[in-house]
Amino acid sequence: MNTSEVSSQQAATSPSLVVSADAQRVGESKAHKKLRRSSVRRHEEEARAQEKADTLAANLIVFKGTFGVTVLPQEQTPASHAQTFHEIDSLNMSLEGMSVIVRARVHTVTKKGKLAFMMLRDNQCSVQATAVTGDLQAPKELIDFIGQIPVESIVDVVGVVARVEVPINIATQRDVEVKISKVHIVSQASRALPFTAQDAKINDAINLSTRLDHRWMDLRSQAANAIFKIQSRVGQYFREFLTDLDFTEIHSPRIARHSTKVRDDILTESPQLYAQMAVQGDLKRVFEVGPVYRPYHSNTHRHLTEFVGLDMEMAINEHYYEVLDVAEALFGFMFVKLLKHTKELEAIRAQYTFEDLVFQVTPETIAELGIGIIDENVPSTDEYLACIHNRERRMIRIPYAKCIALVNSSQPHKLEEADYMSVSDERLLGRLVRQRYGVDWFVCDGLPATFRRCCTMPSAGDDRFSNSFGVYVRGTKVASGAQRLHHASQLISAAPPNNSALVHHIPFTESLQCGSWPHGGFRAGLERIVMQYLSLPNIRFASLSAKVEIDAPIFAHDPKSLRLPFY
Structure with a gap:
C-alpha cells in the first residue's frame, strides 16, 4: 500500500483529522484576511495623512500670510519688533473694533464645521478667539489649520476685539473675544503631553509625583x-x-x-x-x-x-x-x-479651598478674656495667660506651659508642662486657639529647654524652659527663635x-x-x-x-x- 492510500485510509478511519485540518485552513484564512484588512487600513490611513500633509504644505505656501509657522527669533529682522503685542488682561470693551496681536498658549481647540474656537491663555488670564468662514475673510483653510493646532502650543493671533452677547464664563476676559484673521505657530507642542494645564486644575486627576516630575507643566495651571x-x-x-x-x-x-x-x-x-x-x-x-x-x-x-x-x-x-x-x-x-x-x-x-488667615485678636475678645497688653503693663487675667504686645498689632502670645494646659483641656491623656507636643497635639492646639481666641496665628512662648539647641539661653525663672518661642499658623509651626x-x-x-x-x-x-x-x-x-x-x-x-x-x-x-x- 502506497503513502497516499495510507493517508486516505487514515482519513477515512479518523474523521477528527479531517476536521482539524479543515479548521486549521479556515483559521489561517481568517488570520490572513484580518492581516490583509489591517494592512489595507494602515495604508489608507497613511495615504490620508500624507494627503493632509501635502494639503497643509500647499496651504502654508498659498496662505503663508494668514497662517503657518512664525519666523524663528534669531531670523527676525530689526524691523520686526515694530509690532505691538497686547497682553490678554488688557483686552476689554474699550478696545472693541481694534486690531490686536496676541501671543499666548493654546489652552483648548474646538472645530465645528465652519467654526473654530481657541481659548488663549497667558499666566492667569484667558480670552476666547474665534474664526468663522466668511468672517473677516477667514478662508476654510484657516479653520482647518486652527483645528489641528496641538494644545499648549504658543501662537501669534491677529484679530479684532469684539464684544460678546453672552459672557464667556470660562475665560477671564468674559465680555470680549478676538475675531481671528491670522494665526501663526511660534512653538508647536507635542501631542503626547504628560498632562495638560486643564488636567492640572483637577486635584485628583494627577498624583503629586507626576506633578513634581513635570513641574513645568503643572506650573501652567x-x-x-x-x-x-x-x-x-x-x-x-x-x-x-x-x-x-x-x-x-x-x-x-x-x-x-x-x-x-x-x-x-x-x-x-x-x-x-x-x-x-x-x-x-x-x-x-x-x-x-x-x-x-x-x-x-x-x-x-x-x-x-x-x-x-x-x-x-x-x-x-x-x-x-x-x-x-x-x-x-x-x-x-x-x-x-x-x-x-x-x-x-x-x-x-x-x-485649593482655604479661608482667609486671621492673625489679629479682636478688641472685644481682649476685653472679654482679659488678655494682657505688654506695652501698657496690663497683666493677663486670661485662664491661659494670653497676651499681646500692643493694641495695634493684637497678635497672641501664650506661654508654652499654658499651651499644654489648653491641649490637656480637650484630650484624655495629659501632658506635663514641659512635655514635647506631638504633631497631633500641635494641630489640636491650633484648633483650640482658633476656637477660644478667633485667630490662626499665635506664638508659643518659652519653649522647654530640653527641646532647644544648646546655644539657647535658659529661662531665668524656671530652667525647664528657655528664652525661645515658636510661631504657629493653623496649628503648624512655621518659625522658631531664641x-x-x-x-x-x-x-x-x-x-x-x-x-x-x-x-x-x-x-x-x-x-x-x-x-x-x-x-x-x-x-x-x-x-x-x-x-x-x-x-x-x-x-x-x-x-x-x-x-x-x-x-x-x-x-x-x-x-x-x-x-x-x-x-
Missing part, C-alpha cells in the same frame, strides 16, 4: 502659577520689612568642612553661626534668604530635605522679646501685604560632651571671646509659611523642585553628617 507668585511676595516682603529696620542682608556659605576632619565636606544645615558671627562683627542686625539642608526622612506632608530659610539675627539690649517683637511685626506686615494679591489668592482658592548664649564658656559648658563640632569651630567660639553682643534670632521656612497661609495639603505644592530624597548623593556617606548639634 492658574493655581500652581499663583502659588509661586505668592511665595515670591513672601520673600520680597521679608526683605523689605527687615531692610526698612536697618537690617543688612548677608550671604553665607552652603558647603562647610566637617569640624572633626574625619568626614567629607558637608552641606550646612543653618546659616545661624555665620549670622551670629556677623552680629559680633558689629553688623548687629542681619538677615539671609537662602537654601538650607536637613537630613529629614522627608516622606511627611510638611518636611523637605532642602528648603528656603528666612533667617534673622540681631543684637538685643534687655530682653529676647526684642527679637519676638520684630518677628511678630514682620508676620503682620507680610499678611497685610499678601491680602492685596486678590487675583492670585482667588486663583488658588478655586482649586536668645543665644553669648559667652563662649557658657556655650561650651552647655554643649553635649560628644559635640566636638562646637569645640573645634574656632572662628565661632573666638567671636564670642572677643567681646560679644547679647543677641538672638529666628528662622522661618518659606515653603511652610506658604503652605500654611494657603492651607495647601502638602508642602511640595509650595516647593519649585521637591524631589531630593534622604538617600540622594548630596548627603555623602551619612545623612547625619549634615547635623551640627550646636546650631
Whole structure:
C-alpha cells in the first residue's frame, strides 16, 4: 500500500483529522484576511495623512500670510519688533473694533464645521478667539489649520476685539473675544503631553509625583502659577520689612568642612553661626534668604530635605522679646501685604479651598478674656495667660506651659508642662486657639529647654524652659527663635560632651571671646509659611523642585553628617 492510500485510509478511519485540518485552513484564512484588512487600513490611513500633509504644505505656501509657522527669533529682522503685542488682561470693551496681536498658549481647540474656537491663555488670564468662514475673510483653510493646532502650543493671533452677547464664563476676559484673521505657530507642542494645564486644575486627576516630575507643566495651571507668585511676595516682603529696620542682608556659605576632619565636606544645615558671627562683627542686625539642608526622612506632608530659610539675627539690649517683637511685626506686615494679591489668592482658592488667615485678636475678645497688653503693663487675667504686645498689632502670645494646659483641656491623656507636643497635639492646639481666641496665628512662648539647641539661653525663672518661642499658623509651626548664649564658656559648658563640632569651630567660639553682643534670632521656612497661609495639603505644592530624597548623593556617606548639634 502506497503513502497516499495510507493517508486516505487514515482519513477515512479518523474523521477528527479531517476536521482539524479543515479548521486549521479556515483559521489561517481568517488570520490572513484580518492581516490583509489591517494592512489595507494602515495604508489608507497613511495615504490620508500624507494627503493632509501635502494639503497643509500647499496651504502654508498659498496662505503663508494668514497662517503657518512664525519666523524663528534669531531670523527676525530689526524691523520686526515694530509690532505691538497686547497682553490678554488688557483686552476689554474699550478696545472693541481694534486690531490686536496676541501671543499666548493654546489652552483648548474646538472645530465645528465652519467654526473654530481657541481659548488663549497667558499666566492667569484667558480670552476666547474665534474664526468663522466668511468672517473677516477667514478662508476654510484657516479653520482647518486652527483645528489641528496641538494644545499648549504658543501662537501669534491677529484679530479684532469684539464684544460678546453672552459672557464667556470660562475665560477671564468674559465680555470680549478676538475675531481671528491670522494665526501663526511660534512653538508647536507635542501631542503626547504628560498632562495638560486643564488636567492640572483637577486635584485628583494627577498624583503629586507626576506633578513634581513635570513641574513645568503643572506650573501652567492658574493655581500652581499663583502659588509661586505668592511665595515670591513672601520673600520680597521679608526683605523689605527687615531692610526698612536697618537690617543688612548677608550671604553665607552652603558647603562647610566637617569640624572633626574625619568626614567629607558637608552641606550646612543653618546659616545661624555665620549670622551670629556677623552680629559680633558689629553688623548687629542681619538677615539671609537662602537654601538650607536637613537630613529629614522627608516622606511627611510638611518636611523637605532642602528648603528656603528666612533667617534673622540681631543684637538685643534687655530682653529676647526684642527679637519676638520684630518677628511678630514682620508676620503682620507680610499678611497685610499678601491680602492685596486678590487675583492670585482667588486663583488658588478655586482649586485649593482655604479661608482667609486671621492673625489679629479682636478688641472685644481682649476685653472679654482679659488678655494682657505688654506695652501698657496690663497683666493677663486670661485662664491661659494670653497676651499681646500692643493694641495695634493684637497678635497672641501664650506661654508654652499654658499651651499644654489648653491641649490637656480637650484630650484624655495629659501632658506635663514641659512635655514635647506631638504633631497631633500641635494641630489640636491650633484648633483650640482658633476656637477660644478667633485667630490662626499665635506664638508659643518659652519653649522647654530640653527641646532647644544648646546655644539657647535658659529661662531665668524656671530652667525647664528657655528664652525661645515658636510661631504657629493653623496649628503648624512655621518659625522658631531664641536668645543665644553669648559667652563662649557658657556655650561650651552647655554643649553635649560628644559635640566636638562646637569645640573645634574656632572662628565661632573666638567671636564670642572677643567681646560679644547679647543677641538672638529666628528662622522661618518659606515653603511652610506658604503652605500654611494657603492651607495647601502638602508642602511640595509650595516647593519649585521637591524631589531630593534622604538617600540622594548630596548627603555623602551619612545623612547625619549634615547635623551640627550646636546650631
